[in-house]
Structure formats: structure tokens, C-alpha cells
Amino acid sequence: CVCRLMRCVRCPVAYHVGDGCVAAGSVILTPHVIICSSHSSTRRNGHLSSPVNVGWCFVCSRGGRLLCCEACPASFHPSCLSMEMPDGVWLCPDCRVGKKPHYKQIVWAKLGNYRWWPAEICNPRLVPSNIQSLKHDIGDFPVFFFGSHDYYWVQQGRVFPYVESDRNFAEGQVGINKTFKKALEEAARRFQELKAQRETKEALEQERSTRRPPPYKLIKVNKPVGKVQVHVADLSEIPRCICRPTDERPCGQDSQCLNRMLQYECHPQVCPAGEHCHNQNFSRRCYPDTQIFKTPSRGWGLKAKQDLKKGVFVMEYVGELIDSEECRQRISHAHKNNVTNFYMLTLTKDRVIDAGPKGNLSRFMNHSCDPNCETQKWTVNGDIRIGLFTLCDIPADTELTFNYNLDCLGNGKTSCHCGADNCSGFLGVRPKKEEKVKNSKLKAKKRRLRSEGKQTLxxxxxxxxxxxxxxxxxxxxxxxxxxxxxxxxxxxxxxxxxxxxxxxxxxxxxxxxxxxxxxxxxxxxxxxxxxxxxxxxxxxxxxxxxxxxxxxxxxxxxxxxxxxxxxxxxxxxxxxxxxxxxxxxxxxxxxxxxxxxxx
Missing domain, CATH: 3.30.40.10 (Zinc/RING finger domain, C3HC4 (zinc finger))
Structure with a gap:
């Protein structure tokens, strides 16, 4: 969790800021520094002294020969815990894991010779001043008794949690006075109020968590895994174009750069244009402004935050470089664990890019049978890399998509929800009437040129x-x-x-x-x-x-x-x-x- 923490100065204990996490009885020194409730001076054998244990088993609610916790009122039959009676000091499971009462919790409290009474643990800053001035030790905390509406200081050894079924505690019993019966009713109402508040808070946190994509590690370049190698070419092997630094946008999209035509990225030490070269998008990571957003029916997506022209480089598809064997193992493991989202893209015959655990924003681009981007394999410094380029002019705030085709591994025959007119219905299946649409556009272009009286093509x-x-x-x-x-x-x-x-x-x-x-x-x-x-x-x-x-x-x-x-x-x-x-x-x-x- 990325929330702020309150840390104890005497031990490694830390709690989230707020009454719902901080152990009751902790002394707050600063907004982020505390002395936790475990450092009370009234201790015996390292535990709070004089716990008042109940006379019934917390599991079966019957009496008998009980095993008592040395830090809280809990008692158990050894048989109910499937264990033998131990020797020496024993702590219940909750105390062993460090579970402690916290503020705004309904508990049963024992004060003097009075019976166990329903109460609410209060923050010391919110009780009356005369209660605050009463003598108490580190680890003590004030409680508000229902029915009588009294306050008093107690410690962990004299309280245990109230549960929802305890509201029926008085049914069938005789000799229950009106004050205790009123306390049970107030405790039940307050318990439901706190429960509703907690559920509302959890619902808001759940909604807030859905506004963030699943966690992954952001990387800028491909990371080889295992025996996979990243190829690095010698400078003498890198092709040299004929562009000049005096050209308008040398090696740019509208230039006659031979490297760009052959999908080779220029090298800064080889290209004649030098630092003026516009064909180094992969190395310089010249990405336009994009943003992750939640789509109505396809999970998370990526949209452009600026207008993009046709043929513009969007970004490189990066992730972990794995071989075919590792790819099969990851897909098999995902299927066994019911994982349905895959981010694997074929790079070469024996190399695959997996952007699942590590990648960049390109991993959020969804599939479409009528995409506005495409993948292209470019040679960068002697190695093959995949870039995403626009297929048309794209206005700002438009979702960026590309066709997964058969190069995206692991999806199997997954239903497609792209909503395109030519949607094939499944990922990896070619769109309907793709070839007919393509040929009709080509024929229309030729007919248009002939109709304008131009030279035959x-x-x-x-x-x-x-x-x-x-x-x-x-x-x-x-x-x-x-x-x-x-x-x-x-x-x-x-x-x-x-x-x-x-x-x-x-x-x-x-x-x-x-x-x-x-x-x-x-x-x-x-x-x-x-x-x-x-x-x-x-x-x-x-x-x-x-x-x-x-x-x-x-x-x-x-x-x-x-x-x-x-x-x-x-x-x-x-x-x-x-x-x-x-x-x-x-x-x-x-x-x-x-x-x-x-x-």
C-alpha cells in the first residue's frame, strides 16, 4: 500500500495512519511516529499483566478445562484447537500474529467485579478532558460503555471483540436489568453503523482500485530473458543513406531516405545528416502524447492526446524477450491459473516479446479488425524491433488500436469486441471482406485517375x-x-x-x-x-x-x-x-x- 505509515520508535511495528489500523493504546508522538501498545510498563514475562480470561471456550462456548491466552481474555479447549495442553506461556492465534484492538471497535470489556459489558474503544483525543486526565499507562485506552454511557481506561487483557451474533446474548436469560439490556441494543445498532461505514469505505477503495490498471514494471527497451540475445551490429554493417543535413527534415517521413524506405533506422554515427536526422525514433523514443483510459467493454486502452498524421511513429512495443520454450511455459502457466490477458507478440522465428510483467504503454493498445495503427518490424542497430505506426490521420482523444492477427500469441479463439463493421468475431481471425475492400479501393483509385484524363498506370x-x-x-x-x-x-x-x-x-x-x-x-x-x-x-x-x-x-x-x-x-x-x-x-x-x- 502507498498510504502513509505511523512507525514505532522502539520496535519495527508500523500502522497505516487512521483509527482503523493503529493499535489502541499507542502513544502518538508526531503524525508519523508512535510508541506502540506493546511497550507498557506493567508487563510480566514480556506480556501485559493480569489478563482476565473468560470462563468458556471461544470455539464451542462451553466451560471446562480451558487453555488461557497470556495476553488477552481468550480461552479454548485444547481439543477444539486440535492440540495438547502446552507447558509454559501460551498465546492465542490472534496474539501470535500481532492482532490488537483498534479504535472505533465494539468490544466486551471487564471492569472490576462488573460483568462483561459491551463498549466502544475511543480515541483518547475524543473523550472528555476529565477522562483524559485519569492515570493510565502505555497500552491503556479509553472505552465508552453502552447503556450507562460511562468512560474508563482499560488494557488489551480486559477486552475481546464483539461479533454480530452477540446481540442475541440476552435472549432466554433471566435477571437481566434494563441498563444491560439497553447496552446490548445500543451496541448492536452501533456495530451495524460501523459495519456500514466500513463496507462503504471498502467499496470506494475497490472502485478507486479499478481506476488504475493492473501492476506491471515500466521499461523503455526490450529485456532479454534466459538464453535470448540482443543483436548489436558493427558500425561498418549499418547501411548509410544519402541524405544531407541541409535537406528539409533529412531522413524524415516525406524524404527519400533509403534507410527509411527499407525500414532501417539510421545510426547517429553513420547517417550523413548527423544530429539533424529524423529517422532515429526508436533510439530517441520520440513518442507522441498518449494516455491510458478505461474502455466500456474491453478493459484498459490507450488513446492519443494530440492529433496524429498518417504514417507517424507512435511507440515501440517493448517487453521481455523470451524464446519459444519459455513462451509455451508462460502460456501453459497462465491457462492453469485462468489468466486470460496476454501481451505476447512474435518478433522473429525464435524470439517473442512478452509485455505482460514488463513493458510500456503500448501493452494497453487493444485489438481492432479495422485498426488505425499497424505493427512494423524495423532494424535498429542490427536488431529487429517492433514499432507501431498510424495508418491514417487520428484526431486527439481517439483510441489507438492495431490488428493482433496471428502474431499475438496466447489468446486462442477469444471473442473480439472491437465493434468494427468488418469484425471477424475472434482475435487472430482475419477481418471479413478485407481483400474485397482493399481491391475495390485500388480499382476506384485507378478509375478516378483515368476519368481525370491522366496517363495510364x-x-x-x-x-x-x-x-x-x-x-x-x-x-x-x-x-x-x-x-x-x-x-x-x-x-x-x-x-x-x-x-x-x-x-x-x-x-x-x-x-x-x-x-x-x-x-x-x-x-x-x-x-x-x-x-x-x-x-x-x-x-x-x-x-x-x-x-x-x-x-x-x-x-x-x-x-x-x-x-x-x-x-x-x-x-x-x-x-x-x-x-x-x-x-x-x-x-x-x-x-x-x-x-x-x-x-
Whole structure:
């Protein structure tokens, strides 16, 4: 508990601040320092002297040969405790664990030759001043007797707890005077009042506890467990991009950074942009402002506290790095203990991230069949790590979700409550009509471009051949390319503009363009690079003859002599590229060198 404590200066005993926890009879020195009730000067053999033990067993309520506690009035038959009569000093179970009476507790108290009488333990600060001035020792506390409404000081050896069934104590008994009968009635009412107050307080504490997520240890990076290793690359093995520190947001989301396209994070000692590099989100932990909140039906979730643009890095998914064997053991142990929440995410073939015991705020992101975020595997300093990126523009105070798919282990066939229109009904099952929706969007985009009278997208602007193409994201630019023609192995990630918009010499924004190939030039390098064609007075670069430009665009990297070479036999050396990890709408198929040369 994180509550403040009151500590004894003479022993290790400590209590929470408040009448409900502090042992009655403790002397309060300061708001947080006390002398507990165990340090009374009237002690014998280390225990309070002269306890008045009851004449019946606390278990069966019958008399006989009883075993008496040396610190409180409790008495028992040894047989009721399944034990033999011990030798020497004996303490009851409550006294052995340090249980003591506390303030605002209803008890039975013994004063002189009077019978056991129902009373309430009072805080010394709340009793009349004449009662406060009565002589008493450390460990003594005042009690208020019901019926007679008298106060007196007693100690632990003369009180034992009142229980709810004690209100029927007077039934069937004769010779009970009116004062004692009145005391029983008042004690029963007061007991119910204190019980109701205690239950209300517990209900409020329970509600308050539900406002906080289950405990976990917050970590910033993955922590390997057991034999799992974290790979660290040598600086010579880390790829180097061609960005420059003078670029606008070098290596940023809208840049042409090769590392970003291939989902490699730049290293501060390798990247040419140095400290100006914007592709070090994992290492620098550049996370937007987020907040944990309680969802109506899916437990705890995570929402954005600021507007997020499409493709923005949200945060890294971190936790304990475990191997497959440890993963199986943890899932088996969880199932045996009826644990239903899992935070395991597949990293590589033999490594799994478990964010259950340790992790960051990403562990609170819920599943959705129509998510606004996605997981991406990036290479950071030679090791694979998982990041969460936005799939669309996200307004502030919107819940962040991603699709668990089949990479989230341990959930089995758990019902999905995401509420999306395409919800599959279960975690790990692909959403309904996902492929149809995706293909319809692609076809709609192509139809929209054709309806606006733009150039067809079915051929590569570099080689002129058909196939799977990468589309330019620049507005009003319909150009498309093969991956091979761009010298890429996988589709670029995020917003991508084709090379027609950058100078072929320095990659600065181009102002002069060849009408027949991707060659383009900035104002500094356009001198002597372009000439008007004789056919339609369109500018063409030195790779084309102005008198006889080809009807289809030719590859910018081939010379005129290469274009005139004889083609090889079709069907040779054809190789299909694997689909990349980037945008699913962007694919590439390697065309044949012979077909390029034939053009």
C-alpha cells in the first residue's frame, strides 16, 4: 500500500495512519511516529499483566478445562484447537500474529467485579478532558460503555471483540436489568453503523482500485530473458543513406531516405545528416502524447492526446524477450491459473516479446479488425524491433488500436469486441471482406485517375513494360515504376514521390523535365541537358534523339546504343520479386533485362 505509515520508535511495528489500523493504546508522538501498545510498563514475562480470561471456550462456548491466552481474555479447549495442553506461556492465534484492538471497535470489556459489558474503544483525543486526565499507562485506552454511557481506561487483557451474533446474548436469560439490556441494543445498532461505514469505505477503495490498471514494471527497451540475445551490429554493417543535413527534415517521413524506405533506422554515427536526422525514433523514443483510459467493454486502452498524421511513429512495443520454450511455459502457466490477458507478440522465428510483467504503454493498445495503427518490424542497430505506426490521420482523444492477427500469441479463439463493421468475431481471425475492400479501393483509385484524363498506370514510366508497379504519391502525378527500374528490393514505405520530381544530378527539386523518361534537372544543372523534339516540340534529354524520340518512354539509364541491341529469347532470366513489408498496395515484379533492352 502507498498510504502513509505511523512507525514505532522502539520496535519495527508500523500502522497505516487512521483509527482503523493503529493499535489502541499507542502513544502518538508526531503524525508519523508512535510508541506502540506493546511497550507498557506493567508487563510480566514480556506480556501485559493480569489478563482476565473468560470462563468458556471461544470455539464451542462451553466451560471446562480451558487453555488461557497470556495476553488477552481468550480461552479454548485444547481439543477444539486440535492440540495438547502446552507447558509454559501460551498465546492465542490472534496474539501470535500481532492482532490488537483498534479504535472505533465494539468490544466486551471487564471492569472490576462488573460483568462483561459491551463498549466502544475511543480515541483518547475524543473523550472528555476529565477522562483524559485519569492515570493510565502505555497500552491503556479509553472505552465508552453502552447503556450507562460511562468512560474508563482499560488494557488489551480486559477486552475481546464483539461479533454480530452477540446481540442475541440476552435472549432466554433471566435477571437481566434494563441498563444491560439497553447496552446490548445500543451496541448492536452501533456495530451495524460501523459495519456500514466500513463496507462503504471498502467499496470506494475497490472502485478507486479499478481506476488504475493492473501492476506491471515500466521499461523503455526490450529485456532479454534466459538464453535470448540482443543483436548489436558493427558500425561498418549499418547501411548509410544519402541524405544531407541541409535537406528539409533529412531522413524524415516525406524524404527519400533509403534507410527509411527499407525500414532501417539510421545510426547517429553513420547517417550523413548527423544530429539533424529524423529517422532515429526508436533510439530517441520520440513518442507522441498518449494516455491510458478505461474502455466500456474491453478493459484498459490507450488513446492519443494530440492529433496524429498518417504514417507517424507512435511507440515501440517493448517487453521481455523470451524464446519459444519459455513462451509455451508462460502460456501453459497462465491457462492453469485462468489468466486470460496476454501481451505476447512474435518478433522473429525464435524470439517473442512478452509485455505482460514488463513493458510500456503500448501493452494497453487493444485489438481492432479495422485498426488505425499497424505493427512494423524495423532494424535498429542490427536488431529487429517492433514499432507501431498510424495508418491514417487520428484526431486527439481517439483510441489507438492495431490488428493482433496471428502474431499475438496466447489468446486462442477469444471473442473480439472491437465493434468494427468488418469484425471477424475472434482475435487472430482475419477481418471479413478485407481483400474485397482493399481491391475495390485500388480499382476506384485507378478509375478516378483515368476519368481525370491522366496517363495510364499499367506501364512503367522507365521501361514501358507492364507488371506490378509502384505508384507515385505526389498529387496529379500518374507515373508508376517497376521496383527494378528504381533499384529497390521492396516497395518504399510511407509517402513516396517518383524520381521525375528530383534532379537526376543532385536530387534537389526539379524544374525541367524530359517528356519521354524520368530524367529531370534543377535550375543549376538544366543547362544543355534538354532539347525540343521535332515531333511534338516536347523537351527531351540527351538519352533521346530529338529527331526520332521513341513513342514509349525509354529507360533513363540506357544509352542509345543499348536501345538498339537485339533482344534475347523471351522467357529467360525472369524472376519474381517477393512482396515487401510496406504498403500492401505497392508491389513490384522484376522485368527482364531483354525486354527493357528491346524497348
Amino acid at each position: 499499367e506501364s512503367c514510366y522507365s521501361c514501358g513494360q507492364d507488371g506490378e508497379l509502384v505508384l507515385c504519391d505526389r498529387k496529379d502525378c500518374p507515373k508508376a515504376y517497376h521496383l527494378l527500374c528504381l533499384n529497390l528490393t521492396k516497395p518504399p514505405h510511407g509517402r513516396w514521390e517518383c524520381p521525375w520530381h528530383q534532379c537526376s544530378v543532385c536530387q534537389c527539386p526539379a524544374s525541367s523535365f524530359c517528356h519521354f523518361c524520368p530524367a529531370s534537372f534543377c535550375p543549376e544543372h538544366e543547362s544543355g541537358q534538354l532539347a525540343l523534339s521535332a515531333q511534338d516540340s516536347q523537351p527531351c534529354c540527351t538519352n533521346h534523339d530529338p529527331e526520332r524520340v521513341p513513342r514509349l518512354p525509354g529507360p533513363a539509364h540506357l544509352s542509345q546504343s543499348a536501345v538498339k541491341e537485339e533482344p534475347s529469347e523471351p522467357g529467360e532470366d525472369e524472376e519474381e520479386m517477393d512482396e515487401g513489408d510496406g504498403d500492401g498496395e505497392r508491389k513490384g515484379t522484376r522485368g527482364k533485362e531483354e525486354r527493357v533492352a528491346e524497348v
